Amino acid sequence: MTFSSPVFYLCFLPLSLLGFQIFGRLGRRGAIGFLAFMSFAFYAHWSRVYLLLLVGSIFFNFAITRMIVRFRASNRAATGWLVFGIASNLAALCYFKYLFPVLGFFSGHGLLNHDFGSVILPLGISFFTFTQIAYLVDLKQGAAEPEPLLSYSLFVTFFPHLIAGPILNHNEMMPQFRQERRYQLDRNDVALGLTWFTMGMFKKVMVADRISPIADAVFADTHTGMVNAWIGALTYSLQLYFDFSGYSDMAVGLARMFSIRFPLNFNSPYKASNIIDFWQRWHMTLTHYIMDYIYAPIQLRVSRSRLNAGKKISKKATATPEGFLHMVAWPMMLTMFLAGVWHGAGRQFLVFGLLHGTYLVIAHAWRIFVPNDSKLQKPLVRPVSIGITYLAVVVAEVFFRANSVHAALSVLSSMTGRSGFDHLTGHTTQILILVWLYAVIWLMPNTQELLGEEQKNDSPNWSILPHIRWRPNLPWWAAISTAFMISMFYSTAGSTFLYFQF
Known part of the structure; x- marks a missing residue:
């Protein structure tokens, strides 16, 4: 059951809204309990067997939270429980996500003489694992408070984010679950959602x-x-864009129907004028997560190592080649390598991560080593900067989509013309589709801009319709109703989101 399947929006969602209205009369615990139950039911619709894995993960991590709180006075004991919790979570993730692909790789290359088969990857395992690891870390550091089992379960399983994010932070969600408010459907939130x-x-x-x-x-x-190769690569970049943008909008909208505010997870990333800006717009909660829980600890460890060796860690030291390599390039490359591994066990995902790591290192080097008064710092025309950034992203996305590194290199080789040239006239329809979609993503306001829900710290965007805003009036309802009916007519139960496989 996906958000775009008829069984979801014709059965599951109406029942969820109705039940929330009914059980909300019992107060906060009634509403939270009902939403948690429906979230487990949502997951069970895909696999009742893996529902046990989800429930086991929640109970295990909840028990670890209690042990961390119990031994808070003893930093060593609390750290031990934290390490045990993180290691156990990562062990489960590695078993389902990496063990059998790695064994298959060894078997395929003759290093092991056995067919190990495969295992079905549990939906959303990366997301509910990362969510709980972050909570354990923050709880140990005193940045989070222990929560009752019911609230904790809903925090982990709330169905709008359970399968593919956004990755929720407890500081954003727990206060909303603690509020003693009227737990009933709000017509303004339902309309907006x-x-x-x-x-x-x-x-x-x-x-x-x-x-x-x-x-x-x-x-x-x-x-x-x-x-044809260029059309394929560019089309996939747009497919991924609208697929993940669509999922992110649906997740945020679903949560808002229950008066729960999710963090934005997608903000016109193809409008980014550099690769740093891109990662501040694409899968925004994942970016925050890897920067807070991977990059920052690596950089902290490097800084402490340098201090112990009598080396400086100042901004001036960072602007030296040696300091930049140690304090910026190394942590960034390792972080993006791990981000690539998170996306999959194939070597093409490693290349994807390392490419983006290289892009980011170059971007940070430019900011640090090129003086502000240098002629090189004069910005390119913004469309040119966006175009260069986008092409770099497309190259990386070829590896993201391809079944292997060899297949990705073959596509890129075809894009250079090494496999021959074909004529534009045979691709007129496809080119027109691409031009129309580029006009939408580069010249039109995005969803949150249309809805008046931009974040205050959003990077400035431009559009040909900067002042258009959604209103709950008849023309907008007619347009949205038409869009829903058309989508419902073309939706299929077998359609899945691209990020479901991660």
Whole structure:
């Protein structure tokens, strides 16, 4: 059951809204208990067997939280429980996500003489694992407080984020679950949430799913003409964009229907004028997570090591080649390597992570080593900067989509014309589709801008319709209702989101 499947929006969602209205009359515990139950039911619809894994993960991590709190006075004991909790979570994640692909790799190369088969990856295991690890770390550091089992369960399982994010931080969610408020449906939140959900569903069903066959054909036959290879790579970049943008909109909209505010997770990343800006716009909660829980600890460890060796860690020291390599380049490359590994066990994901790590190191080196008064610091025309950033992202996304490094290199080789040239005239329709979609993402306001829900710290965007805003009036309801009906007509039960496999 996905957000875009008929069983979800025709059965599960209406029942959830109705039950929330009914059980909300019992107060906070009634509403939270009902939402937790429906979230478990949502997961069980996919697999009742793996529901046991989810429940076991919650009870295990809840027990670890109690041990950390119990031994807070003894830093060593609390640290031991934290390490045990993190190691256990990562062991479960590695078993399901990496063990069998790695064994298969060894077997395929003759290093092991046994067929180990495979195991089905539990949906959302990365997201509910990372969410709980972050909570354990913050609890140990005193940045979080222990929560009752019911609230903790809902924090981990709340169905709008359970499968593919956003990765929630307890400081953003727990205060909302603690509020002693009227737990009833708010018509303004339902209207806004339903509009947000519908916009996301339209992106997923009517854009991402419709253009996916174009990209699939190219990545299935990587030895193709240059024009066709470019169309395939660019189409996949747009498929991924609208698929994840659609999912993010649907998740935020679903939560808002229950008057729960999720953090934004997608903010027009293809409008980014540099790769640092890109990662502040793409999968924003993942970026925050890896910076807070991977990059920052690595950088802290490097800084302490330098201090022990009598070396400086100042901003001036960072602006030296040796300091930059140790304090910026090394932590960034390791962080993005791990981010690549998180996306999958294939070597193509390692290349994807290392490419973005290289991009980020170059971007930070530019900021640090090129003086502000240098002619090189004069910014390029913004569209040129966006275009360069986008092309760099497309190259990395070829590895993200391809089945292997060899297949990705074959596509990139075809994009250079090494497999031959084909004529534009045979791709007129596909090119027109690309031009239309680029006009939408680069010239139109994004969903949160249309809904008036931009974050205050959002990077400035531009559009040809800067003042258009959604209003709960008849013209907007007619447009949204039409979009919903069209999406419903074309939606299929078998359609899944690209980030579900992670």
